[in-house]
Amino acid sequence: MNDVFQLSVIAGILTSAIRLATPYLYAAIGETFSQRSGVLNLGVDGIMLLSAYASFYVVLNTSSIWLGLLAAIVVGLLMGLLMSFVSVTLKAEQGISGIGLYMFGLGLSSLLFKITIGTVKTVTGFQPVKIPLLGNIPVIGEIFFNHSLLVYGAFLLVPVAWWILEKTTWGLRIKSVGQNPAAADSLGVNVDRVRYVSVCIGAMLAGIAGASLSISLLNLFQDNLTAGQGFIAVALVYFGGWKPVGILWGALLFSTVNAFQLWMQVLGVNIPSDVAIMLPYLLTIAALAVTINRVRQPAALNKPFERGES
Amino acid sequence: MPPEKDEKAVHARRFDFFGLFFNALLPLAGMLLALLIGAIMLLILKVNPLTAYAQMINGAFGSVSGLTQTLVKATPLLLVGLGICIAFRASVINIGGEGQIIVGALAATWFPLTFRTWPGWLLIPSTLLVGFMAGAIWGFVPGILKARLRVNEILTTVMMNAVALQLMNLLVRSVLMDPAGISAGTYLAQSERLPEQAWLMRLVPKTLLNTGSLIAVALAIVVYIFLWRTTIGYRIRAVGFNAEAARFSGINVPFNQALSLTLAGGFAGIAGAIEVMGVQHRLLEGITSGYGFSGIVAALFGGLHPLGTIPASILFGALLVGGDKMQRAVQVPNSLIDAILGLVVLFVVGSALWSRRWAAHRQMAAAKNQEEQA
Numbered sequence: 278m279n280d281v282f283q284l285s286v287i288a289g290i291l292t293s294a295i296r297l298a299t300p301y302l303y304a305a306i307g308e309t310f311s312q313r314s315g316v317l318n319l320g321v322d323g324i325m326l327l328s329a330y331a332s333f334y335v336v337l338n339t340s341s342i343w344l345g346l347l348a349a350i351v352v353g354l355l356m357g358l359l360m361s362f363v364s365v366t367l368k369a370e371q372g373i374s375g376i377g378l379y380m381f382g383l384g385l386s387s388l389l390f391k392i393t394i395g396t397v398k399t400v401t402g403f404q405p406v407k408i409p410l411l412g413n414i415p416v417i418g419e420i421f422f423n424h425s426l427l428v429y430g431a432f433l434l435v436p437v438a439w440w441i442l443e444k445t446t447w448g449l450r451i452k453s454v455g456q457n458p459a460a461a462d463s464l465g466v467n468v469d470r471v472r473y474v475s476v477c478i479g480a481m482l483a484g485i486a487g488a489s490l491s492i493s494l495l496n497l498f499q500d501n502l503t504a505g506q507g508f509i510a511v512a513l514v515y516f517g518g519w520k521p522v523g524i525l526w527g528a529l530l531f532s533t534v535n536a537f538q539l540w541m542q543v544l545g546v547n548i549p550s551d552v553a554i555m556l557p558y559l560l561t562i563a564a565l566a567v568t569i570n571r572v573r574q575p576a577a578l579n580k581p582f583e584r585g586e587s
Numbered sequence: 588m589p590p591e592k593d594e595k596a597v598h599a600r601r602f603d604f605f606g607l608f609f610n611a612l613l614p615l616a617g618m619l620l621a622l623l624i625g626a627i628m629l630l631i632l633k634v635n636p637l638t639a640y641a642q643m644i645n646g647a648f649g650s651v652s653g654l655t656q657t658l659v660k661a662t663p664l665l666l667v668g669l670g671i672c673i674a675f676r677a678s679v680i681n682i683g684g685e686g687q688i689i690v691g692a693l694a695a696t697w698f699p700l701t702f703r704t705w706p707g708w709l710l711i712p713s714t715l716l717v718g719f720m721a722g723a724i725w726g727f728v729p730g731i732l733k734a735r736l737r738v739n740e741i742l743t744t745v746m747m748n749a750v751a752l753q754l755m756n757l758l759v760r761s762v763l764m765d766p767a768g769i770s771a772g773t774y775l776a777q778s779e780r781l782p783e784q785a786w787l788m789r790l791v792p793k794t795l796l797n798t799g800s801l802i803a804v805a806l807a808i809v810v811y812i813f814l815w816r817t818t819i820g821y822r823i824r825a826v827g828f829n830a831e832a833a834r835f836s837g838i839n840v841p842f843n844q845a846l847s848l849t850l851a852g853g854f855a856g857i858a859g860a861i862e863v864m865g866v867q868h869r870l871l872e873g874i875t876s877g878y879g880f881s882g883i884v885a886a887l888f889g890g891l892h893p894l895g896t897i898p899a900s901i902l903f904g905a906l907l908v909g910g911d912k913m914q915r916a917v918q919v920p921n922s923l924i925d926a927i928l929g930l931v932v933l934f935v936v937g938s939a940l941w942s943r944r945w946a947a948h949r950q951m952a953a954a955k956n957q958e959e960q961a
Contacts, residue, residue, distance in 0.1 A: 319682075319741060323929070359933070369936035372680040372741050373887065377932025380880055384925025385628075391920040392632055500922075508745045515739060551757035558749040562728075565738045 293536035300486040301528035302431035304510035307482025314475035315455035315577040319375025322507025323382020328487035330386040333498040353484020357477035368581030402492035438521040455575035458582040617934030646912020647905035655796035661904030666858035667882025668896040670851030677847035678827040683744030684879025686751030687722040691856025694721035696870040699785035707784035722856015730848030734841035778870035787865035799861035810893040
C-alpha cells in the first residue's frame, strides 16, 4: 500500500488524469455549445464511436494522423447535421432523438468495424510532444508538458470556448437562443440557424473526442470503444454548470478517479475491478445530486422552438 | 375535474379513423425509410439487399423455430416498452432499461437459488415479484432524485445502467458463480442453473417460447387499464399532458413522475426475470441483449400505447431474429440492425411533427365546422 504514496506513482496518476480528461473535455465542451443554444444532444456517445472508427480507419490505411482527424471532424459534422435536422427542423423530442443517434452510431461503427477491419489492430497515432523548457522541469514537466497535440488542444479549448461564449456576438446569440428563443427571434436572430451551428460545433468536437481515443490515447478501435464516455460528458455539462471552466474541473475530477482506479489495478491493490469501474458512475450520480441546483440550466433547453407559440 | 379536461377525455374516446390511420402509417413509413437506408448501406458493403432482407424475413417468420424465437425476443421488448409507455406518458424519459433488466435478472437468479425448496406455485410468482421489485428500485433512485432534487433522469438512468452492469459482472464472478464451473476449473461467468420448479413452462416443445410471453401480453392489458381507467393512471397522463395544469389542479407532479419511473423500472425488472426463468434458466453475461434500448423503439413505434406496443414488439423481435439469421446466411454483422433501429427512432420522433400538425389541422377544421353550424 506504501507504493501508492510514492512520488512516481502520484506523478503517474496525474499524468494519466491529464490524458484521460481529453475526450471528456472535447465532448463536454462541444455539448455545452449545443445545450447553451437549447438543444440536448444525447447522441454524443454515438458520434464519438463513429468518428473514432472513421479516424482509426483512415489512419490505418493512409498513416496520416491529420487525415484521420479530418475524417473524425467530417463524420461529426454529418452526425450533427442529422441531429439538428431531426431536433431543430423537425422539432423532435430531443432526449429520444439523441438515443436514436446513439444507437445509429453504435450500430454503424460496429458494422463498419467488423466488415472493414475485423480484428483489433493498432496504429501509430498522435505522439507525445515535449514542450521545450517547460517539459524539462522534473516531475511537473512529465505531468503537464509531455502529451500529444490532441491533449494540449483539449485544454486550450477551455479558454477558447469561454471567450466565444462570453465575449463574442456569436456566443451571445447562442445563449439568447437557449434562454429565450422567442425574444431572440423577435430581434431578428435566426433561431434555427444558430441551433444548427451550435449542434454541429458540438458534434464536430465530439468527433475529435472520438478521434482522441482511437488515434491518440488508445491507438486502437473495438466495438463500443467509448464505453459510455459520451454520456458521462453530457452529465459533465450539467455538473460544470454549462460553463467551460466548470467542465474543466469536472473532467479532471473524473479522469483523476479513473486514473487512480487504473493505477490501483496496475499496482495490484485488492479492489475488484468491477467496483473500481463502477466508481466514476456512482460519482456522477452523487455529483449530479449535489450540484444540480447550484446553476440554472438554459431556460429553453430541450424545448423545440416554434414561431407563434407562447 | 375541470370541464376542459372532460372535453379532452371525450375527444380521446371518439373513434378517429383518420388519426389512427395516420398515426400508424407514419411510423411504418419511418421504418421503410430506415430499411431503405439499410439497403443502401448493404449495397455499399457489396451485399445484395434483397437477398439479405429475404433471409431476414425467412429467419423471423419462415419456420416454427424462427417464429417462436421472434415471440421470445418480443417479450422483453414488450415489457420494457410497457414501462416506457408509463414513463413517457408522465413525460419522464427512462433510458435505464438495460440496468433495470440486469437487476431484475440478478434478483430472479438469487431468489430461487436461495429458496430452492419452495414449490413452484409459490416460487414462480414470488420470483417474478422479486424481479419486479429489483427493477423498481433501480427506477426509483433516478425517480426520487428527479422528484426531490430535480436531477435530470436521462443522465441518472444512463449511469444506473453502468452501475448495474458492473454489479452483475462482480456477482456472477463471485457469489453467484456456478459451483460446477468452479469445481471443473472453467470459471465461466454464469450462475448455477435455477431449480426446475422455478422455470416458466415452455409453450412449444423444443423451442424457447414460454409462458413469460403470455404474462407480458396480460401485463400490457393491465397497463392499458391502469393508464386509462384508474385515477393514478389519469394523474400520470395529466402530468405528461400538461405538468403546469396538472399542478394547478392539485396533482403532485414530482410524486407521479417518480412513481412512473419506479413502475417503468419494475416492468423492465420482470423482463430480466423472465429472461432468466423462461429462456436461459440461469444468469449469463449479456443477458440484456440491448433490450433496454430496443424496448424504447418498440414503445415509440407503438405510439406509446400499451396495446400498440404488442404488435410493435413483435415487429422488432422479428427484426432482431432476422438480423441474426442474416448474419449467419450472408455474413452481414447484425450490428446493421442496431443502426437501423437508431434510424427508426430518429424518423419516428422526427415524423411526430406531421402528426401534431395533422391533429392541429383537424382540430381547427372541427372548430370551424362548429362555428358554421352555430
